[in-house]
Amino acid sequence: MKQIKTLLGSLLVTSLLFVSCDQSKEMHDDSTEIVTKSEKDSVGYTYEYVTNDPTGLRLYTLDNGLKVYLSKNTDEPKIQTYIAVRAGSTYDPKETTGLAHYLEHMLFKGTHELGTLNWETESSYLHQISDLYEAHKIAINPEEKLAIYRKIDSVSLIASNYCVANEYDKITQSMGATGTNAHTSVEETVYKNKIPSNELNKWLALESDRFGELVLRLFHTELEAVFEEFNRSQDNDYFKMYHATMSSLFPTHPYGTQTTIGTAEHLKNPSMVAIHNYFDKYYVPNNMALVLVGDIDYDKTIKAVDDTFGKLKRKEVTHPTLPKEAPITSPVIKEVYGPTAENVTIAFRSPGVGTDGEKYLMLCDMIMANGNAGLIDLNLNQKQVVQRASCYPNFMNDYGYHQFNGTPRANQTLEEVKDLLLEQIDKLKKGEFEDWMIDAVVNDLKLNQTRQYENSTALASAYYDAFIHHQNWEDRVKLLDDLKNINKEDLIAFANDFYKENYVVIYKHQGEDENIVKVQNPKITQVNLNRDKQSEYFTKFIEMETAPLEPQYVDFDKAIQKISLANGVEVSYIENELNDLFQLYILFDMGSDNNKDLSTALNYLEYVGTAKYSPEELKKEFYKLGVNYYVGVDNDQTYVALRGLKENLPKGLSLLEELWDNAVANQETYNKYVDQIAKGRQDNISEKSFILWNGLMNYGKYGEDSSLRNIYTVSQLKEKDPKDLVDLIKGLKNYKQRIFYYGKDIDAAIANLNDQHKLKGALKQYPKANVYQEDETGGNVYFVDYDMVQTEMLFLAKSAPFDPKNMAASTLFNSYFGSGLSSIVFQEIRESKALAYSAFASYSNASEKDKSNYVYAYIGTQANKMPQAVDAMIYLMKNMPDAEQQFNAAKDAALKKIAAQRITKTSIFWRYETQKKKGIDYDNREEIYNTIKNMTLEDLHTFFDENIKNEDYNVMVIGNKNEVDMEALKQLGNVKELDVDYLFNYEKPKGLRNSDL
Template identity: 65%
Template sequence: MKHLNFVVVFILVAFVYSCKKSNKETPTPVKTETITDANGFSYETVNNDPTGLRLYTLDNGLKVYLSKNTDEPTIQTYIAVRAGSNYDPKESTGLAHYLEHMVFKGTHKIGTLDWEKEKVYLDSISQLYEQHRAEQDPDKKRALYKKIDEVSLAASQFSVANEYDKMTSSLGATGTNAHTWFEETVYKNKIPANELSKWLALEEERFSTLVLRLFHTELEAVFEEYNRGQDNDFRKSYAAMLSDLFPKHPYGQQKTIGTAEHLKNPSLVDINNYFDKYYVPNNMAMVLVGDLDFDKTIQEVNATFGNLEKKEVVHPELPKEEPLSGIIESEVFGPTSERVTIAFRSQGVNTKEEQLVTLCDMILANGNAGLIDLNLNQKQIVQNAGCSPTFLNDYGYHSFNGSPKEGQSLEEVKDLLLSQIEKLKKGEFEDWMIEAVVNDLKKSQLQQYENSTALATAYFNAFIHRENWADKVAFLDELKSITKQEVVDFANSFYQNNYVVTYKRKGEDKSIVKVSNPGITPVNLNRDKASEYMTNFNAIKSEELKPVFIDYKTEIKETTTDNGLKVSYVENKTNDLFNMNIIFDMGSDHNKQLDLAVGYLEYLGTDKLSAEDLKKEFYKLGIDYSVNAGPEKTYVGLSGLKENLPKGLELLEQLWTNAKPDQEAYEKYVKAISKDRQNNKTNKASILRGGLLNYAKYGENSRLRNIIPITELELITPQELVDLAKDLRNYKQRIFYYGKDVDAAVAALNTHHNVFGELKDYPEAKVYTEQETGGNVFFVDFDMVQSEMMFLAKGDPFKPENMAASTLFNTYFGSGLSSIVFQEIRESKSLAYSAWASYATARDKDDSNYVMAYMGTQANKMPQAVEAMMNLMSDMPEAEDQFNAAKEATLKKIAAQRITKANIFWNYERLQKLGIDNDNREEMYNTIQNMTLEDLKTFFNTNIKGEKYNVMVIGNKKDVDFKSLEKLGKVKEMDVDYLFNYQKPTDIKI
């Protein structure tokens, strides 16, 4: 299912879904009303808005979006600033982004041990950076940087790293982060509801003052992020597309990450000026969605953020674009698989074009029955293709992308994409499509926006784009009023020969910027110390939030079908959507052709309906179906609106029992698998986290390598696969239903899902033996700027009693911004943008636990990074205050967690694999309450210290220091085809 990621429209109501209804219904007028509460606070509300938004505006101009969601005792928080890379000074691109990083570093109260003494050093550092920026002589520039490094070390004796992160962690916050884009910078936390007061006080202080401490180490982390972008071919082709679409506007001319030259020559003066100009309440919004009391919450927000000073804000006038004339083409090179992108520039948000492009996009590709879906993907004319629109404040764009089959050129894919646009322009889509699209969007809203995070995201987007919420509520009804002729007329005027084509080709990227290792002296973390602010903050006690544990055996109810199939069910109390899965406890481990067979069903029709017609019928009903075979289980699933379950199940059963083999479709299917395998070899994430990790864990005998060679796939007949898929229904099976009216669901199963006789037992599953680890370094050569490493040590077999200690250990030591690993490797030494370590719990009671760690760093920093990580994994630093904060954070996260809805069933499934039949969080919670730092040290010494690691490395062979790798074990360069057990392309005759 394709979901819009740019237009946020929320009519979260249970609607009557039928494509037979007229699309000429008169929508209920949507109006905004202003209400004053008992305490004198005024807010805007929109009639017919089931999200229940209350939009306040404080006296200082701060917008406050509040909505109530009681699914769990948490609040999703966003603080949004209308300031992004569009407003970066020309000479300081990337400024908004690294300012975002610095807002985490504290204030004159947070993160300092002696502000007056620290300030002297920080002022000196700022002056040195101005001199460094102005200096042209390379030797003098290096000398100035060395001086910056020296003064920064001296300044760090008065600072405490990550105090903000420690305090949010102590609240039990999750998802602590931020992002910067063209027009926005947004700061994120999800907090337990009882911690709202403390969080507001902390955020008021954070946004009151900017202090640029520990700047040069953080800037080096931003450089590592820049390098990750250079290693991301998708980002590079996206940037090239924008550059051609917007030759004048910052959308195309100023990357959010900035240029390498500007990152090397920052101005702390410019950063402070930017903060002072844009980080003011009348240019900001606070979004709170969750378990809150409206009246109390707005009073608390006003008592804190109401203190921020309002200032006049003038955003710069940005360049206007001339209409595109003709077709603009560009090329981007890199090691990953090839793809082509076509983009048409549009008007921005709050325009009629937003509505029309949205409709055109969904008619062309909705994941099911769009023109591209049916004519290109379903018929396997290309490897894959799709489209999506984006709408920003000044402009937008509708982009199309496609990947070629083997032997197909990017130019051919481009022409095929354009051919589908031509069909749209000719009106070659069915009359029911517009209403089906609108209903699909409504269904997507019900699925996507019933959770607090998604809804809060919608609100901050509305603020950034200056959208009236009433317009968002009315958006879908307005779409529904658009006629087919209007769509066709618009398509003919909009999709002309005025577009941008970006070819992503395989090859060397000669624009890569190589960055030297600046040789930063590790700064002091002072993790055993705390500012006066943090000491006082930690002393504040919030109302205790009690954990709620679940009795799975009462929450998951059971019934049976007429033919004896067990149906487990959980009631959907939120809306009229359902999800049904027929579960087979066997998968590709039992028969490696099973995944192949169920995948082939995607391209088949029946004796009555073609594959394309079948997709259309499902789309008319608003029902999605899926058939997926994993290693251990196979799922046949349906989801959508409850009232259409019977018709959807009838269609699915028609396919399942009457699928017709198609030789041509199978031949294309095999070619697509072959091309997918070749493409997979160009994906560094797949190589590291797939190929190398599986080899390090299992050696040659792994699931990843247990595949059918292409030459054998060619010998399988389509009838064999159809028979295998049909025979699936004759095996033992069980059903899970999440929705309303289980009796109606069971009645539909009784009518349409008929199984006969005694069901067959599953065949024996293939066993994969975990190998002992240690002394091996597995390396893959890849054209990239960074190098990425993973460390893997096989631990003891799974023990339920270790789960509490491992959870606390991961919080304290290896995961999150305030963890030991992150502080040491990134904050102190600037050796990586991303670094983590964890004690990973097995997924099956018969498997082992593993110690794992990861770093992504410049190749020339690798020796230092490896040494830093190995030192940490050998001797856990002990910090009593940090341990207590980690312990408190872990307990609060468990207390705020609620297992609800369909997750009740799926969590129980996961626990049963571990041999656990109860909510083990209760035992973990009680255990963690009594744990001490000494207990954690004992856990470390028993389970982590002295472990023997297999090390996985992917990087550019020309840059990697192999002598440093040899200290970790015997280095073995791996062939990627061998890792995945693929045949060489030259060995495949297709």
């Protein structure tokens, strides 16, 4: 299913009750008028609201112009917060691209009170650094520039004596916040936290101070982090394709002429003055929105917001007038090169947000591809004409675009895929889609919005998206009803007017990218973190009291009800109290470790029909109902599942059972399916993240004998009879099974299952599972050569067998040491030494009681920084620094996260399933909470000494062999270069190439 964000921006659910396709006209006729009204709350603030808005939005505007979006969601005692600024890379000055993004990074550095030990002294050094950067920017002679940079480095070291790194992150951590981050895009910069609801007043005080002023401390080390992010973008073929698409669609508008990350030349010559000017211009309340969705009291919340953010001063804001694009009159073609799989993009420039064109394109997009019954879904993906294809729209303030993507099958050219995509567009223009599709598409969009907006984060995202795009919420609420009013004839007319020879084509080839920019390591002097100190602001803030939030634990026996079908199969169920959607899982406690044919068979089901329905007809029938079926195979579990509209459960289950019982094998579709598997494997091993986190990590744990490598070769798959696979699918019903149902009206669901899920006789026991032994770690370096700018490393050590008693200590260790912006690892490697953009470490508890825990650490860095980064990480993994205050903050964070956590809905069942695998049949978070509550830094040191300090690591490395210091790798162990096909056992073993280094 396509992500709703890409389909509709962030549309609102217009109703929580949905009907099937044949009833949708009646629903539309009975729809209630939607209008915007104003009202005063009990404390005298005026807010706008939209009638019949199921999200209950209250939209306030403070006297200083700040927009405040408030909505209540009491699923958990948390609040999703966003602070959105209408300021993105589109507004970067041409001579300082990347400025908006770099400013986003600097907003985490504190204020003249937060993060400083002596502001008067520190500020004088920051002024010096700013002046030096201005001199550095205008200097032409390389030696002069280098000399100035060395001065910047030396003054920055002195300045660091008067600051405390990461105090903002330490404060948010101490509040129990999660998801602390930010992002910058073409028209927005958005700052994020999810906080416990009892911490709201403290959070408002902190954030109103942060957005009241800008302090550019620790500037040059953070700049190195941005350079690392720049390098990551160069290693990302998707980013390169995106930029090629945007520059082709928008050759004069900043959408296409500027990238969010900026150019290397501009990053090398930053201006602190320009960043301050940008902040002063755009970071003003009348250009910002505050979004709070969660467990709030409307009246108390708006009063607290006004008391804090209301103090920010309003300024007049003028966004630049941006150029208009000339029409595209003939196809524009560009080529991009990189190591990942070949693919093609076709994009049509469109009108922007809020236009009629946006509405028509939403429908066109879903009729083309909705993940089930679109023209691309049925004619290309279902028939396996291409490896995969899809499309999505994106709408911005000035323009948008409709993008089509296709990946070729083996021996298929990119031009052939392009032509196939254009053929599907021609079918849309000719009206070659069924009359019921528009109604079905709108109902599908409503259904997916319901799923998405069950959580506060998704709804909050919709609110800030509306703000960034200057949209009235009423228009969002009415949008799906507006789509319903578009008829087929008008849609065809729009398609014929819109889709012409006015597109761009981006061919992504596999090959060396000659446009890669080499960035030199400036050899920054390690700055002081002063983690044992704190600002006066921090001291006072931590002492602020909040009403305690008591944790709540789940009684699985009460929360999960059980009943049996007439045939004796156990059904676990939880009632859906929110809406009329259901989920139904038929579970088998065996997986690919029991029978490695299961994965091949179950995934083949996608391309199988019956005597009654072709595969394409089945997809259409499910889509009409607003019901999806899906299957999954893990190492130890298999499921066949349905989800969708509760009222259509009977028809959906009937269709599923029809397919399950009467599937018909087809040799031609199976041959294509095997070819698709073969091509998919080669595409997989062109992705560096897949190689590192799947192949190398698995090899580091198991070596040659693992479930990942225990697969059929392509030649073996070709020899299989597809009828045997279909018989395996049918025979799955004969095995032991259980069912999980989430929805309303359990009695009706049971009746439907009794009526339609027919089983024959006694159920069979599961085949014995293969058991794979975990290797001992230490002394090995596994290297894969890959064309990339950065080098990525993973240190992995096998630790003790799983023990529930270690869960509390590992939780606290990860919070203090390894994960998050305020962790020891992040501070040392990125903040202090500027050696990596991303660095973290973790003690990972096993998912099963019989398996081992693991210690792992990750670094993503420039190849020329790798030896230094490795030394820094190894030292930390052997010597955990003591920071009492940071420990206390991490401890508070761990406790508050547990206190604010609520396990609800389907998560109750899946948490219970996870716990059972660990040999725990109850919610043990109470034990974890009480243990952490009593832990000291000495206790954490004991855990570190016993479980981490003396571990021996396998080191997994992916990087460019011509750039990586192989001699440095040799110091870590026996270097073995692995062929990626061998790593995954995709072809006949080619063996290890022991480096002669």
